[in-house]
Amino acid sequence: MGPEGSRRRPRGARGTRRAPAPAADTTQLRSLALGVVPLALFGLVVALVMFYPSGGGDAGDEGTGPGAAGPPDAGVTPEPLPTADLFVPGTTTPPTLPPDTVGGDGPPGPAGPGGPGGAGAAGTSVSGRPRTAAVQQVSRPVSALPFRRVSNFWGPVERDSSNGEDRAGDGETLEIEGRRFGSGLGVHAPSEVELDLAGHCSAFTAQVGLDDEEGEDSRENVGAVAFAVIGDGRLLYRSPTVRPDDDPLPVSVGVAGVRILTLRVDDLGSTKNDHADWAAATLRCTP
Numbered sequence: 001m002g003p004e005g006s007r008r009r010p011r012g013a014r015g016t017r018r019a020p021a022p023a024a025d026t027t028q029l030r031s032l033a034l035g036v037v038p039l040a041l042f043g044l045v046v047a048l049v050m051f052y053p054s055g056g057g058d059a060g061d062e063g064t065g066p067g068a069a070g071p072p073d074a075g076v077t078p079e080p081l082p083t084a085d086l087f088v089p090g091t092t093t094p095p096t097l098p099p100d101t102v103g104g105d106g107p108p109g110p111a112g113p114g115g116p117g118g119a120g121a122a123g124t125s126v127s128g129r130p131r132t133a134a135v136q137q138v139s140r141p142v143s144a145l146p147f148r149r150v151s152n153f154w155g156p157v158e159r160d161s162s163n164g165e166d167r168a169g170d171g172e173t174l175e176i177e178g179r180r181f182g183s184g185l186g187v188h189a190p191s192e193v194e195l196d197l198a199g200h201c202s203a204f205t206a207q208v209g210l211d212d213e214e215g216e217d218s219r220e221n222v223g224a225v226a227f228a229v230i231g232d233g234r235l236l237y238r239s240p241t242v243r244p245d246d247d248p249l250p251v252s253v254g255v256a257g258v259r260i261l262t263l264r265v266d267d268l269g270s271t272k273n274d275h276a277d278w279a280a281a282t283l284r285c286t287p
């Protein structure tokens with residue numbers, strides 16, 4: 001460290017020796033430089049001022065090329081990109097819904113955002129239409145559907161009324177803990193109602209419970225049942241034990257793909273007072 005530092009000092013001395021020799025020439029050069037350098041600097045400044053706006057123009061041209069949406073602002077180019085990304089993976093249902101609503105405007109719409117995006121949007125919107133059309137479903141009261149097979153402990157299964165007695169049509173308004181229902185099935189456990197869905201339905205809903213027609217005196221009404229929903233032999237839902245003083249129990253079961261749906265009520269060992277209601281029983285199915 002020490003020796004090297006001592007060597008560097010003489011080098012500086014050499015530099016001072018060189019300076020005096022070309023001193024006469026440098027004075028002339030300096031005068032020339034003083035005249036030329038400002039001109040060069042001015043030229044550079046002018047050139048920079050000219051180039052900067054022209055560079056922005058190029059960027060603007062790139063933006064207007066694909067976008068074709070007037071303003072050359074860079075903000076235009078990001079807009080077509082996200083829309084194109086949404087449309088390309090349009091296999092997912094949520095993105096296809098907006099194109100369908102805009103379906104009528106599909107062809108003219110894409111021209112605005114950009115060339116590539118427009119082509120993608122047109123393809124997915126066309127393919128999306130049949131999918132959403134197939135998904136459309138309607139709610140149907142189960143009491144309005146034909147039964148594939150029925151078994152009932154006391155008389156026939158009643159449509160839109162309680163089970164009543166052993167004759168057809170002798171029931172009353174479906175009622176569970178004071179709540180009345182305009183549609184549904186009145187049965188007596190043990191009971192099974194089979195429906196042929198043919199795989200066209202997606203959901204079954206109902207309010208289940210023991211009908212009030214057997215009274216509210218727990219010493220006389222000893223009804224106790226369990227409701228079960230079965231799809232193609234597979235148990236999809238089973239309620240806890242339902243008693244006469246229980247409120248309507250909401251049931252919601254997915255039945256997508258199910259061909260034979262069975263609504264079963266188990267008597268849990270005793271059939272006494274087991275007047276059970278599939279109140280407001282509804283299926284969501286394709287028309």
Ligand SMILES: [Ca+2]
Nearest residue numbers: 163164165167
């Ligand atoms: Ca009856």
Ligand SMILES: [Ca+2]
Nearest residue numbers: 177212244245
């Ligand atoms: Ca009751």
Ligand SMILES: [Ca+2]
Nearest residue numbers: 224267270274
């Ligand atoms: Ca029972």
